[in-house]
Amino acid sequence: MAATSNTGHAVADDTGPRVIMALAGLVFVLLMTFGWLMLGSQGGYITLNPALFYQLLTAHGIGMVGTAGIAGVGIMWYFLRLYVPLNATVLWATIGIFLAGVALILFSIFVMGFAAGWTFLYPLPAKSAGVWEPRSAIVYLVGLLLVGVAFLLVYLDIGRALLAGYGGLGRALGWPMLFGKADEAPPPTVVAATAVMIVNTIGIVVGAAVIAISLVNLWLPSFDIDPLLAKNMIYFFGHVFINATIYMAVIAVYEIVPQYTGRPWKTTRIFLAAWSATLLMVMAVYPHHLFQDTVMPAWALVMGQILSYLSGVPVLAVTALSLLGYLYGAGVRWTLSLALLVLGVFGWAAGAIPAVIDGMIVVNKIMHNTLWVPGHFHYYLLLGMVAMSWGFMAWLTRAEADEEFGALDRLLFGAYVVGGIGLTTMFLYAGSRSVPRRWAVHLPEWGFAGKLGAPMALLVIAGAVWFLARYVMRFQTHQRVAPPAE
């Protein structure tokens, strides 16, 4: 479908993002099932041997991070193509290389037994005490490297297009308006996409570097790596990458919510300041993952604590508050899409609260690596980024307004919300009871976590299956509607 945008360029075909969302939805459901199996095992509903548990843990972690990444790219690419000329062939290459990487990762885990956790924390991939072979770690890391290359490819194309369209990254970030030299700035999608492109390119390059030196170490064990350096690089990459998935998904909120409220999401100075601040903070905040490494320089840990707090401010005071302002008094007719997008912003903002609290060193001493941590990031992701993805998918396949929030939609949206909040609250409560994360076998006194969590996960899965089924059923038959006007 060749269309022309208001800026005069030929708008790239949207089949790529539509296929991405179908694949992402399918994998989200599959990986949620892995989560449910782990909770079921901890709660005593089923029996998993620890080796399989840790394989599922690794697959759930890396799978969710990678799938959130590709779903975020799908959302960002879909809307960004309306403003700048993106190359659909590059996106297809990204999809192909990504899937090749995923195949290697799945093979390393479920055929070769690799289970070092998604963070592949050096030197665990090489030192499993005989549980998995180093060659399985090589396959896993090569798979991950391919996934990184896939993302890098599409980000480079996005960078090229932004430079071509706006003549500089500062302009695409709206700096002329931010610093009072212009009255107009690029649309929110362009600003967010520019920030994501910058931080995630840097994040992926650092991730690729630590993967490369880890591969050399696996090949030549005499090539030692400083474990603290590796840890810094891994958490820098991991933190930037996972946050970027949310930043990409929120573009769906900027673009779709105004279609229901009739109030455009404006690029204000505060919006631009928030994005520029976020761009810097997301890269500098990562030492909060290393609070319990007391050999880290004190200044880095202090910076981690201060920036953890400050990182929550744009989310709460800019994105969430703006959304509430746009909604209030808008006289909207609610649809499944709008409900999921609003849930997504709630989940993101809500996740900031336990994150900021755990981002204080004194609290981190008693919460780090307990179930408090999955509590906060399941808010961010399950109720945040992933909810935004479902919302985008519902909007992509939207039909007549009166069919848009039927009884089944409401019932299963409710199941997703109740299950999601139940699950995250269980995680937070279990964290406050000092239950560690990533334990295949819980002590008897911690049995409540899995016992409560598994049924909650089932509710979430019920909702997710419906969102996916609805998308797939409408994928071919629905009438493709014109992209939103700028």
Next chain:
Amino acid sequence: MHQTTLIVTLVLLLALAAAFIIAIRGSLVRQPSGDAAAATARIRSPMLWGLLAFGVVVTAVTLRPWPHTVASAEKPIIVSLTGSQWSWDFKPKQVPVGKPIVFAVTSTDVNHGVGIYDPDGRLLTQTQGMPGYINRVQFTFTKPGTYRLLCLEYCGLAHHDMIDQLKVVSN
């Protein structure tokens, strides 16, 4: 501290949920868009400054004294603790109540994390055990009893079996 952290978090989450519910209910009726925009602008500035001011206070209160301070005027007792897949090697095995204990933690193989749990199963403090480095964390026990050391950094197949005991005795 554990319970307070949970309660504060849940209260803030409820407050956030309440704000969303108010906006969602308010979304059903149409009002001039200027009203909502003006209200948002009115709220945003005090919210931003309030969050920043609160942040300064919280930062000052929680970072002074420095949470990772090790060793005071009194000479501390040092527990040397080494993690290996999948056990702890440490000495002494017994420490007194009321004296600052410094845990000097390292590893022979991969990253581990030592969490010190009281007899009621509460996590009191923790630090990472990393090959090639010694992380130090100080803690003063206030009650005698049998405390547990649990691994808190995923370290492979028997990570969850990496449990040991530390006796805390009264003088």
